[in-house]
Amino acid sequence: MKIISTNIGERREVEWKGKTITTGIFKKEVNQPIFLDVETVKGDAICNREYHGGIDQAVYGYSLKHYDYWKGLHPDQEWEYGMFGENLTIDDLEETEIHVGDTYKVGEVIIEVTKPRQPCEKLAMKFDTRKIVQQFTRSTMSGIYFKVLQTGHVQAGDEFEQIKSCPDNPTIAEVYKEKTQ
Incomplete structure (x- = not known):
C-alpha cells in the first residue's frame, strides 16, 4: 500500500436541504507532508468530535481503487482526491x-487500524444525494480509521x-x- 494523496479540509458552512451544515468533509490535496497527531491531522478541520477525530479516529484513509466503482454510480461528480x-x-x-489492530509504519508514523467509517448526512451533502449513504452502507468500501501510535x-x-x-x-469489512445490518 502506498499514499497517493494527502488531503486537508477547512471548516465550511454549507446550505443543504434547508439546513446549514458545518463540515470539514471538503478535503483538498496538499503537496507537502502532513502531520498526523494523536487525535487529529494537524490543520484539518474537525467539526463534529463525536464522530470524527479523537484517539481512535485520528486519521481516515480511503482506497483509490474504490473510486472507479463510485464514479460509475455518480459520473457527474467532480472527482478529486x-x-x-x-x-x-x-x-x-x-x-x-x-x-482491526493491524499496525503499519508509514513515513515517520506508526498507525493502527481501529474501525470503519459510518456514512452520514455530510457524505450525502457532498454528493448532493442521500442515495450515496445507502449505497455506501451496502458496500464493504467504508474506508478505515487509524489510531496514531x-x-x-x-x-x-x-x-x-x-x-x-x-x-x-475481525476485518474492517466484517x-x-x-454495524450496518
Whole structure:
C-alpha cells in the first residue's frame, strides 16, 4: 500500500436541504507532508468530535481503487482526491483483508487500524444525494480509521510497512457489515 494523496479540509458552512451544515468533509490535496497527531491531522478541520477525530479516529484513509466503482454510480461528480473526506488516499486499501489492530509504519508514523467509517448526512451533502449513504452502507468500501501510535509526517509516495498483523481479529469489512445490518 502506498499514499497517493494527502488531503486537508477547512471548516465550511454549507446550505443543504434547508439546513446549514458545518463540515470539514471538503478535503483538498496538499503537496507537502502532513502531520498526523494523536487525535487529529494537524490543520484539518474537525467539526463534529463525536464522530470524527479523537484517539481512535485520528486519521481516515480511503482506497483509490474504490473510486472507479463510485464514479460509475455518480459520473457527474467532480472527482478529486479526498472525495470521501479522507486524509489519506491510498492506492489499495482493502477492507476485506485488513484487520482491526493491524499496525503499519508509514513515513515517520506508526498507525493502527481501529474501525470503519459510518456514512452520514455530510457524505450525502457532498454528493448532493442521500442515495450515496445507502449505497455506501451496502458496500464493504467504508474506508478505515487509524489510531496514531507514533506521531509524525507522511506524504504522497510513502509506503505502508506492516509491523503487526492481527488475523484473529475481525476485518474492517466484517465490523462494518455488523454495524450496518
